[in-house]
Amino acid sequence: MYARPTVVNNVESIASVPAIVANGAEWYQGMGTEKSKGTTLYSLSGHVNNPGQFEAPLGITLREILDLAGGVRTGHKLKFWTPGGSSTPLFTDEHLDVPLDYEGVSAAGSMLGTKALQIFDETTCVVRAVLRWTEFYKHESCGKCTPCREGTWWLVQILRDLENGVGTEADLAKLLDLCDNIMGRSFCALGDGATSPITSSIQYFRGEYLAHLTNGGCPFDPVKSTLFSGANA
Template structure:
């Protein structure tokens, strides 16, 4: 099965001192940036467009097209902001990338910033991951010392500064406009759009916000060409990407593979479901994407394939749950997260997630009443699409998809506690030695 893997971003993660500039240069680091600065910015954008690199942060919007939206006739400065506020439950691809090879991201920033005519770039990193912030700061210092950042990069007359910014620990700041508000020193809350960030983003200036993996993928495209990148993946979802597999598999981890690999193949790469159990459901892209079940094991994990199955590829955070897991309990834990992380700006989200948690707690305890399943769906219907950002939609997706696939478990919540139907100790991933599994 290893021939399915396409290690590009992760190719050097296992090397000694992979995060250091000397090691990165030994592997050809910064040659792509040097090559890019000999190109016209418009040609770089065209190359990324032609390669069909799509945003790896969740929405899958074409990266080159996003760059082309920046109005170059606007007299204000242009900014590049890298969204490194990875906090979607189950998502763990950007953090190991920045920890193992942060210079890949720095080089990608140089190329992307040059392409959009930006001279200041920000890396907005989640504040709790102090080790990642220090690793990024070290990489940026090394790049400055080597002349890859600052004034007259490579002697090409191009100047660029990178600022590593530590966030304050809010899930909502993963939403790009809330992130921009946070960068400006305000409370992180989503903005009403339009105007979009490309026109009026950071400091009311043209801004591109890209995910870490999206930017880190750019140097390999510059170095190897659009045809090389397009040779991987599917017709509309090109290239390689990082899939994060966690949960009830024998060997969870990161798997860098072409877009379009199937869940069945990924589970095999991860050693299979733990002994004596079978797959019950999984998230294709983190907790905010509708769950899928065993019937979806063979759909291609690309943007079109997952959308056709009624979900979203999202961040490719594939959380695997076996037959010991309660759908009711899982839904409750997810919605509790969204209730806690709601910024409170929008009433449907602020109040609706509170009511969803209240009802789901009753289902878990086995004290829900007849009609509460429909009440859950009614509340969800009054939340979805009625807030500034997609946080509320994520909470709704949790509830509606779990009820769609496991309605009988919710109906059982009118008379039997979830922990009696599915003893929680049996689903523990890290059970104590000798405990029931």
């Protein structure tokens, strides 16, 4: 970097070194799975009783991590979650027992990514959540490449119409077509990441998208899903 020798290290990797030096490589490799060895940090946030950072062996399941975190917030049930942050395809309650290692998550159709486990219960509108994420990616796009610059703009417009109940069922096909034209065609991974929550949410929650159209708007009360007291819609 800047014409000088440069070392780039991950803080999590550096933090693992003292324990490995003290206990040996075999000790560390004895944790995790055959192909994903050792431990890692899982960042649990959202609708859980005790959010936080959890160090655990690779291959642990969300069900087990939720047990450590006191479960989904009291009185509610899991609806959907991200295994690796908002740029990875969504999972649902059907994926509670997927091994959270690189191979297991990939085989189930997503990516482990940053291991940011964002948890959403049944009070959350998946369309609203996906729209908020897409607005973020549109804002963060540098604008250099056309697929990302133009694609994220159009994704936001269509998602807003759908959330407000003024879109059409054909808009779902438009979203998927836009995502197909962005995926693998942008200069960096931001464009790809913007498509993941959209395609996966349509796969698992198509009926919820359509409910916005038949209802003429969002059928969810956003206040019920907030984690902050005194919030307004």
